Amino acid sequence: MKIKLFCAAGMSTSMLVAKMQESAKKRGLDAEIVAYPESHLGKETDDCDIALLGPQVGYQLGKAKGICEPKNVPVAVIPMQDYGMMNGEKVLDFALNLKDK
């Protein structure tokens, strides 16, 4: 499963990615989790199962939905609290819940 995170430059989000990878490993979940700058939303969502936006680019959700929905890729903004606490577990749950819907 491929989960991609998009934020302004991909800097702070790459630290969250490390936390999420830890959580996925603990669960024995086969997931590839990567961070990209939001300008790559178009091309990077072709081969992705779940897309997440950092809270700092939440205003792009409308545009992101326009790109992701035709590709059947669920997309949502990471809750600010979990992002601020670098809570890899919760953000991973959040991502997986999107897929279940």
Added chain:
Amino acid sequence: MDGMELISFKIISAVGTAKSMYIEAIQAAKQGNFEEADRLIEEGSNIFIEGHHAHGSLIQQEASGEKVGFSLLLMHAEDQLMTTETFKIVAQEFIELYRNVKMLSKGENRNED
């Protein structure tokens, strides 16, 4: 993850959310939805304060003689804090501009009637 990293992320997360809301506020004003624009500026400002407090706690720590460890992440957090603070002023000016544009264009339509 140590305390400094957590505080940095708290700042990045709060002010990042605030900045996103300020941008949404301009977009709302562009659509002529000024109530929503004002609400987004206010909500963004409330969230911004959370980041400001987290940053303030570090300044107080340093002022009381306890050394604050420096990192690129903290610098990034301060950078976000500053740009968001400045961006709020720009967003508010934009909203006022859109308000004026709407008022003026209404006036013009009336003249045409």
